[in-house]
Amino acid sequence: MNSKLFRALQAFRAAQCPAAMVTDRTTGVQALVTADQVSGELDLGEETLAGVRRLLAGDASGEVDGLFVRVYGPPWTLVLVGAVHIAQALAPMAALAGFAVKVIDPRRAFATASRFPGVELIVEWPNEVLAATPPNARTAVVTLTHDPKIDDVGLIGALRSPAFFVGALGSSRTHARRKARLVEAGFTDVDIARIAAPVGLDLGGRLPGEIAASIVAELVGARHGRPRQRP
Amino acid sequence: MNLPPSAPLSGADDDAILGQLAAWLDEGRDVALATVTKIWGSAPLPVGSHLAVEAGGAFVGSVSGGCIEGAVISSALETIADGKPRSLEFGVSDEQAWQVGLACGGTIGIFVERVR
Known part of the structure; x- marks a missing residue:
């Protein structure tokens, strides 16, 4: 994980903004997704992004199109x-x-x-x-x-x-x-x-x-x- | 096919584990993060559980309730050394898993990555 992406995740968590870290486990490349933002080097297609946001809305980690999605919900x-x-x-x-x-x-x-x-x-x-x-x-x-x-x-x-x-x-x-x-x-x-x-x-x-x-x-x-x- | 999603995790564990990881980064230490990515059958901790490891061998969090921590920490130290992410799997059919003691009858997938 890129430390910049990690710091961004920590900032979202501090602001109690739900966020999802999406990981390609083969390469380790990641994207950080919130309800209205995407950052990181992993390119997500429109459908994949929608799937990630469904998990985000449901506050549940899981998989979307072979990518691992870790959801960080509010405390x-x-x-x-x-x-x-x-x-x-x-x-x-x-x-x-x-x-x-x-x-x-x-x-x-x-x-x-x-x-x-x-x-x-x-x-x-x-x-x-x-x-x-x-x-x-x-x-x-x-x-x-x-x-x-x-x-x-x-x-x-x-x-x-x-x-x-x-x-x-x-x-x-x-x-x-x-x-x-x-x-x-x-x-x-x-x-x-x-x-x-x-x-x-x-x-x-x-x-x-x-x-x-x-x-x-x-x-x-x-x-x-x-x-x-x-x- | 997408796996059934897991139950929500509590934020407080994340605060402690990711907070420690952030503190290690602040101190300039080399660190890795292990995350439970899949479980099949009964497993002690939910998908998303974190274990953060520092190059000196200090760790915080858990991916298994304790039974495979040693093996995961070893992999995390390798990942810290070579920078390569690792996908690990421990389960009943895995000889090594029995040796390190995953006795709960489930299978766990774990992703290990360096953070820097």
């Missing part, structure tokens, strides 16, 4: 509302499972770098953050604070977005009260049914690390089209 992101104890376990575990993790908490005492080393922390209200950078279809939002003032505005922001997963920590009783507040705020039963609550697979654990593992497990299933069925 999967997990937005955690609440810089709480469970978030300290969940943030690194979710990162290992392939999520770019952001933690939002307006409470400065909770959202500190010493409590979350290396994690992107946003000390603002979740509604403001989610309005400014709306979750996309590769984003999961999970609320963890148990404080309706903070969690509810996070859930409302998530429900107004195409986030692939919306989850909330808290007991079934807490969730029943939460549902009532969301109905009051104008959300329908269909909207509210998007919320996975209590979030996490039912593994029986109570330690923060156990709860974090159950949440990561549910997120992985959701990402791969195997949602947890709730009664």
Whole structure:
């Protein structure tokens, strides 16, 4: 791979622009393809290019006309509302499972770098953050604070977005009260049914690390089209 | 005929592997990138999985969950030395694959290229 092409790929990835590296495995000659650009020394015919862009749109690596196509899709992101104890376990575990993790908490005492080393922390209200950078279809939002003032505005922001997963920590009783507040705020039963609550697979654990593992497990299933069925 | 496409890979692994490769390039090191291009049957990692190798033998990422890494790293070092891309195949019918331990029952195609 030409290092210029590699740097171009890294630039597209940094900009969260989906890109495909197309390789002739006999010669090693390559082309870098996005939805509207092509660069590199490998000449792609019109039909081949269309095939590459089909894989790009479907976010799937594979082969087109004997060429190998590696698709680099946008990242999967997990937005955690609440810089709480469970978030300290969940943030690194979710990162290992392939999520770019952001933690939002307006409470400065909770959202500190010493409590979350290396994690992107946003000390603002979740509604403001989610309005400014709306979750996309590769984003999961999970609320963890148990404080309706903070969690509810996070859930409302998530429900107004195409986030692939919306989850909330808290007991079934807490969730029943939460549902009532969301109905009051104008959300329908269909909207509210998007919320996975209590979030996490039912593994029986109570330690923060156990709860974090159950949440990561549910997120992985959701990402791969195997949602947890709730009664 | 085009093979069925693979499941999406997570971006975070790419960040770590390609980020390390970029750092090696910044330091002026010689590097190669190995990529899973095909799988037949059961294989531990999806198509597109990367293993980046530096001339000193340091590596990051994985193409097989560990069982053929040694052989792939050797090929990557050859590619770093001669600049030639290599297409490798490991599988149940491959004597060497058994020696290096691809016990999962699948076959993996891997492309190795120098980055410079």
